[in-house]
Amino acid sequence: xxxxxxxxxxxxxxxxxxxxxxxPDANIQLINILIREAKLLPVSKECLTCIYWRGMxxxxxxxxxxxVQKVGCVSYQYEDLPF
Numbered sequence: 001x002x003x004x005x006x007x008x009x010x011x012x013x014x015x016x017x018x019x020x021x022x023x024p025d026a027n028i029q030l031i032n033i034l035i036r037e038a039k040l041l042p043v044s045k046e047c048l049t050c051i052y053w054r055g056m057x058x059x060x061x062x063x064x065x066x067x068v069q070k071v072g073c074v075s076y077q078y079e080d081l082p083f
Contacts, residue, residue: 005044006078012038045072052077 004012013035020031043049047069052059059075 004041005046005049009038009041009043012041043078045076045078046070047072047076049078050076 016031016035016038020026020028020035047053047057047064050057050072052075056063064073
């Protein structure tokens with residue numbers, strides 16, 4: 001399963017909000033459900049989107065192997081998480 005990165009998830013939610021605002025004939029209840037579900041979508045926790053990533057992991061002062069960079073680690077943090 002391919003996960004969204006945080007920017008893709010944010011774009012989906014923003015576009016649904018815009019559609020709801022500018023489409024008077026839209027089914028608002030359905031759009032609200034889609035927005036709620038989009039907020040629950042899992043995001044990719046790859047190292048490149050982590051707050052500690054600066055070309056290497058600043059938390060551990062090391063460069064993780066490529067296979068770890070693709071999935072991240074237990075210390076993964078993103079500054080824009082909505083929860």
